[in-house]
Amino acid sequence: MSYYLGLLQLIGVHTLLGLSAYVLMLTGQLSLGQAGFFAIGAYSAGILTVIFELPILPALLAGALIAAFFAFLVGFPALRVKGLMLVVATIAFSEFVRLFFFNLSWRVPRGDIHVGPDSTNGFREIRYFVANGWSAWEITTFVWIFVILVMAALWWMDRSRAGAVLRAVGEDELAAQSAGINLTAVKVTAMTAGGFIAGIGGALYAHTATYVDHLTFTVLLATFAISYPILGGLSSVFGTLVAVIFIQGVLVEGLRFLGDWRNIVFGLLIIAAMNLKPSGLFDARTTLLLRRSVGLGGRE
Amino acid sequence: MLELRGLSKHFGGVKALDGLDLSVREGEIFGLIGPNGSGKSTAINLICGVYAESAGTVRFSGQVMNGKAPHERLRAGIARTFQNIRLFPNLTVWQNLWVAQNSPRDVAAQGFLSRWFGATRRTRRELAELLELADLGHKGDELASNLAFGEQRRLEFARAAAARPRLLLLDEPAAGMSRQEIEDLGGRIRGLRDSGVTILLVEHVMELVMGVTEQIAVLNFGKKIAFGTPGEVQRNEAVQEAYLGTSASDSGAAGEGA
Numbered sequence: 337m338s339y340y341l342g343l344l345q346l347i348g349v350h351t352l353l354g355l356s357a358y359v360l361m362l363t364g365q366l367s368l369g370q371a372g373f374f375a376i377g378a379y380s381a382g383i384l385t386v387i388f389e390l391p392i393l394p395a396l397l398a399g400a401l402i403a404a405f406f407a408f409l410v411g412f413p414a415l416r417v418k419g420l421m422l423v424v425a426t427i428a429f430s431e432f433v434r435l436f437f438f439n440l441s442w443r444v445p446r447g448d449i450h451v452g453p454d455s456t457n458g459f460r461e462i463r464y465f466v467a468n469g470w471s472a473w474e475i476t477t478f479v480w481i482f483v484i485l486v487m488a489a490l491w492w493m494d495r496s497r498a499g500a501v502l503r504a505v506g507e508d509e510l511a512a513q514s515a516g517i518n519l520t521a522v523k524v525t526a527m528t529a530g531g532f533i534a535g536i537g538g539a540l541y542a543h544t545a546t547y548v549d550h551l552t553f554t555v556l557l558a559t560f561a562i563s564y565p566i567l568g569g570l571s572s573v574f575g576t577l578v579a580v581i582f583i584q585g586v587l588v589e590g591l592r593f594l595g596d597w598r599n600i601v602f603g604l605l606i607i608a609a610m611n612l613k614p615s616g617l618f619d620a621r622t623t624l625l626l627r628r629s630v631g632l633g634g635r636e
Numbered sequence: 637m638l639e640l641r642g643l644s645k646h647f648g649g650v651k652a653l654d655g656l657d658l659s660v661r662e663g664e665i666f667g668l669i670g671p672n673g674s675g676k677s678t679a680i681n682l683i684c685g686v687y688a689e690s691a692g693t694v695r696f697s698g699q700v701m702n703g704k705a706p707h708e709r710l711r712a713g714i715a716r717t718f719q720n721i722r723l724f725p726n727l728t729v730w731q732n733l734w735v736a737q738n739s740p741r742d743v744a745a746q747g748f749l750s751r752w753f754g755a756t757r758r759t760r761r762e763l764a765e766l767l768e769l770a771d772l773g774h775k776g777d778e779l780a781s782n783l784a785f786g787e788q789r790r791l792e793f794a795r796a797a798a799a800r801p802r803l804l805l806l807d808e809p810a811a812g813m814s815r816q817e818i819e820d821l822g823g824r825i826r827g828l829r830d831s832g833v834t835i836l837l838v839e840h841v842m843e844l845v846m847g848v849t850e851q852i853a854v855l856n857f858g859k860k861i862a863f864g865t866p867g868e869v870q871r872n873e874a875v876q877e878a879y880l881g882t883s884a885s886d887s888g889a890a891g892e893g894a
Contacts, residue, residue: 516710516738620726
């Protein structure tokens with residue numbers, strides 16, 4: 337049972353990671369920086385509960401805000417580059433963050449041991465849930481409350497004018513500018529919101545795993561972050577959720593019985609999925625059809 | 637209303653636009669014509685801020701526009717359409733208009749929350765009116781990419797109007813249109829002007845230009861070679877030469893030159 341709850345927590349955390357990339361991709365920005373924001377959220381919230389002994393909620397919120405702040409800072413130089421150049425620039429950011437935590441050592445005495453980030457040895461004592469006697473069920477529920485809150489907020493935003501404006505920028509920057517949309521404001525806002533969401537994900541991840549080190553936040557994690565919305569499609573937040581369940585639940589976990597063959601099948605299934613639905617599971621047409629079929633109409 | 641003084645744009649050694657002087661009066665339909673590559677689209681891109689000028693000034697209602705970003709110029713009242721239609725293809729028709737509501741009046745009237753996260757009744761009514769005007773009333777929930785070519789042109793026109801411009805720059809709006817559609821477009825342009833919008837029309841299709849404009853400037857190789865009423869421009873020898881290569885005696889020839 338605890339295996340499945342652990343998987344459920346992982347799916348929740350990765351959904352947040354995927355949604356953080358989703359917001360950015362709506363504006364046409366492909367970022368591999370999400371691993372960096374996720375790491376900032378994880379370490380910040382961990383430091384706050386472990387070293388400063390804050391309760392989980394304020395630590396989580398602060399972790400998300402710190403990640404959002406760095407995303408805001410990254411947002412401005414990111415405006416100058418597009419496409420592959422942005423990918424490269426954001427990889428550099430993620431690696432910079434990873435190497436920062438690789439070197440960060442901040443140990444404080446707690447009883448007869450020391451706790452805190454210990455550079456290459458990682459940050460091992462993020463035991464807030466255990467120390468406070470939370471059950472696996474309670475932890476899982478806690479994670480999913482945030483997943484649902486973020487999904488609901490994005491779903492609502494998507495259907496509002498704000499969502500249409502983000503998409504307009506993603507579809508055609510020149511036309512968007514000429515229609516009076518401030519590109520700088522829209523892109524930096526999306527980057528900041530993405531950082532905030534990745535920060536929540538990172539903070540939750542650190543506390544469910546109880547242990548993080550710099551190897552958790554490599555480019556592979558950043559690649560996962562963008563592969564969810566790419567596979568799930570950019571027309572609905574549910575696409576990202578479905579893609580996370582598919583990749584983490586079916587491909588990574590479900591194919592374990594294949595042993596070494598797993599990675600090959602993994603690759604083939606991704607290629608097959610992209611060929612069947614090149615613009616993702618939930619593309620604009622599919623989503624519109626779905627909305628109509630459940631009687632929600634297409635507007636707002 | 638719109639004053640261009642010595643407006644120039646150089647791409648490397650190429651002078652795409654070379655010292656253009658132009659003034660468009662409030663409430664008129666002004667035509668800008670010339671052979672391919674004469675600098676018409678460059679002029680539009682300079683006026684709405686897509687390119688930075690190499691020299692000269694753009695003045696709009698007395699305000700210098702140099703250095704202002706396209707979205708700032710739109711908020712000042714300058715909207716445009718594109719030579720090759722540029723809609724937001726995966727947004728619905730309605731959303732295409734909705735995102736373009738960026739006039740200072742709309743911004744002021746809506747308030748932050750209702751502007752970004754809701755749609756006021758007034759917004760809905762006004763967008764519905766725009767859709768009706770564009771004969772797209774029943775297509776509001778279609779994706780823009782599902783529209784036929786003529787409908788896409790009308791939607792782009794409506795999107796520009798949704799920003800409540802005082803000056804609208806039309807970059808070859810009749811390209812690829814049938815005779816019937818061109819007539820319809822002429823009516824829409826006049827209708828918009830009658831509602832108080834000044835129009836700068838860049839166009840190759842002479843029956844449209846000669847039919848709706850009051851003043852025309854002719855460009856060739858980045859310079860203005862003629863200016864006047866449609867009749868005057870048609871009789872102008874330099875214009876005939878620019879279009880046909882040699883002086884022609886048939887004054888109607890300019891009309892076929894496109």
